[in-house]
Amino acid sequence: MKRAAISLLNRMRFKQKLFISYLIVIIIPILVLGWYAYNQSKQMLNIQGIQGIEKNIDTISGSIDSSVERYNRAVQSIVFNKTFQKIVANDYSDLVNLSYDLKEYLSPYFNMMSVLDRDVEKITFYTQTYVPEYGDSVLSADRVKEEGWYKEAMKGSTGSQWFFQDGLIVVNKFPQFFTDKTVNIVYMKINGDSMFRNVAELAKDYSVVLTDGHGRVIYANQNKLYPHVGLNELQRLKEGAITFGGVDAFLVKKTVKQTNWTIYCIVPAAEMSRNAGSILDATLIIIGACMVIVLIVIWIFSRTMIRRVYSLNSLMKRVEIGDLSMKVSSESKDEIGELTNRFGSMLIRLNGLIDELFRNKIVQKEAEFKALQWQMNPHFLYNTLSFINWKALRSDAPDISKVVTTMSKFYRTGLNRGDSLIPIRDELEHVKLYIEIIQITKDHSFDVLYEIDEAVFDYATINFILQPLAENAIMHGINRKEDGGRGLLQVSAKLIQDKVAFTVTDNGPGMPPGIAETILESRSSGYGLKNVNERLLIKFGSEYSFGVRSILGEGTQMQIIIPRYIRP
Incomplete structure (x- = not known):
């Protein structure tokens, strides 16, 4: 529905939109004022009606008081x-x-x-x-x-x-x-019908209920409202506007002075606002007359304003078909005049940009050629490594062949055909190849433990985030062990709720607290992890976390937590 309304609005002419907008802006205040005037008049009728009811109730109460006092004197004259x-x-x-x-x-x-x-x-x-x-x-x-x-x-x-x-x-x-x-x-014993005869006459248009001090009904006229209201409910209701049984009404209470009796008077709201129809008719007539006048004024005003917009639109059509040599300007100081003058300035700049575009095309072609050369360099690297591998096999040097083969796989997974997004499986394979190369060059002087949850293979990440962590753990952790023990590097990847967590842990000498706290902000060649942190921030924003925990003499743990990301 919303999309259809927007589509209809987009297809309308500017003159129609202007007309409708003015109409809405003016109609709303007129309707609000009309509604307010009607409700105020209706409220005044209700107030007058309630005052009339209260006057009748006072008369009823006085009549009952008079009768009660007469009979009280009668029995007292006897006793x-x-x-x-x-x-x-x-x-x-x-x-x-x-x-x-x-x-x-x-x-x-x-x-x-x-x-x-x-x-x-x-x-x-x-x-x-x-x-x-x-x-x-x-x-x-x-x-x-x-x-x-x-x-x-x-x-x-x-x-x-x-x-x-x-x-x-x-x-x-x-x-x-x-x-x-x-x-x-x-x-x-007194005839109640005779005693309350005045009550029935004064309250013939609404309900009247009379109760004693114990809440028992002494008198109730035969009006249609009272049977729908229980006595307990009636006693709980407060004076004023009430609603019960789906009927809107007004309630007035009065206490009889000579006794502890209470008079409840219930008047339907429809009876109170019986004359509101004439007020509504008058309000609608006034609103209709105002609407006719407003429509005429809006039509004249919108037609006058849109004429200059049509003129500017005609100039734009000439530019659209290729006439760029004309000069456009306006002496008017309003928004349409400013728009016309800016359009003229745009034409002047457009002619200058067209000349500049030819020069930029030449520069662009040179950049594309250099990019093509850059794409060719990895192929040259793979071919060279393949040749070295072939020579190593011919020379019966399997260690050299393994290193070369591993390095070829390492660069192939790392470059990822120039794409910065990589499956987590390939990123883990990339760091494994790097660690394998380092183990060969270090004569397997340290151990490696992998804890990989295969569920993470369904997701992707940016490349080159684990290799710097492994490099840092080996160079500044395992290589600097002083206790003589064997180094251990642990690499894990697992799901934590809706996140993927990568952890690289070493059992090296650890880092001082000051260095561990600033390692992600430092560009030092010794701990260069700032680049990884910045790339994660650009890609995942506040949804990622990069933490470093280090204890002197025990080792360092680095953990990256990223959201589950499925490559589109």
Whole structure:
């Protein structure tokens, strides 16, 4: 895909590229500004929507507070009524007076409250004393002692407590005096639908959930969002923008002052941005108008600029067909004028270089002739060594024949037909031939040990990197042994992870630490390994390493590590 796009771009005319580039540069800011304006407007709508929701929630909370306070006062007016306190405490000397208060005072009072507030469905005294039960108005506490609301009410304070169990109920304990060990309560059941009628009207377009202090749902309107949200999840959510069940929405929380109830209001984001469509339409119209104006301006500007490029292109075509005698110049000071003047300067230099080219051709031919002579010299060397070998065999001198044959192989592998890259097998063969020649000339005065991993034969290296190491080990190591022991030269080649490691070790006298540290930077004829280090650096860069370890009296080890390189 990327290659196809680049190919298409390369085939386009400069005028088209200029037009597209200007278009892109201008379109991006326009689109960004349009997107920013639309989002800011949408955000303002959301803010206004949230403020409206918060206002409705405040109204809902106030309505609930008002209702709760009204019923709290109602139950408190009962528990602080002296006659009702006397009834639940059974503070009577005979049943006649108790019956009179029940019929003439309690029943009319309860009937009056039911008439004045039709949302009150039931009022009952639950007493722990031995007062006789009286209809549904006075009952024994044993009837409800296993109910959850009763257990919580007995643990709670003396103020009003609200519960939701088979409806909405408010409970308040009667005052206890020092001699009174019994607990008596008034129980009032309220129609929840009537109490929350205002909530349903104010929150018809979104979800409202009302929970008590224990996280139990007291009221939830029949909106489509709430069933998709678990209560635990709802309580964990923070106010503001939320996402659940793949639906974007806004959450507003409010605490009812008179109770520890919490109101959760969930509004779909789609409801908040219902009017954003008109803003989007207006934004698109403005962007479209700007685009039309921009296209006209870009077309005029690009056409004016490209005309001078076409003129310069025409001059270049004349040069292409061989007209090198014309003079090209421009008085303009912009980039196209500079390009025209430089093209004219190039024509002048081109005419001069054409004359110079003929002279350079002659020099090149002479260099090629000398290179041919250099290529012929190895053939002359091989022929001469072959003649010496033939003479040695005719003269019955096998040692001379072996030396000559080994030297011929040595130069053949070393020169490698003029190629600097060589298979590792040939490089190892080259150093073996060198060591063999030295052993013959030294009358085999030292031993050689080879440790070669044949797996390294699959790779290549640059030539002449092992022979200098072997030469250094023999000349400055084995030849300078002073302990009288027999010299030992060890040559190894093996794979280490993704590297090839060459190691040359001798048991000579070793080198002082100062020399061992600078041997790779020194051009001394005694330790000339700098050339090898520089050639490895040029070929492999930081992927190679060349280390020298030497201990006085024990010997020296030189190691070259190169990457696995396969010759192309």
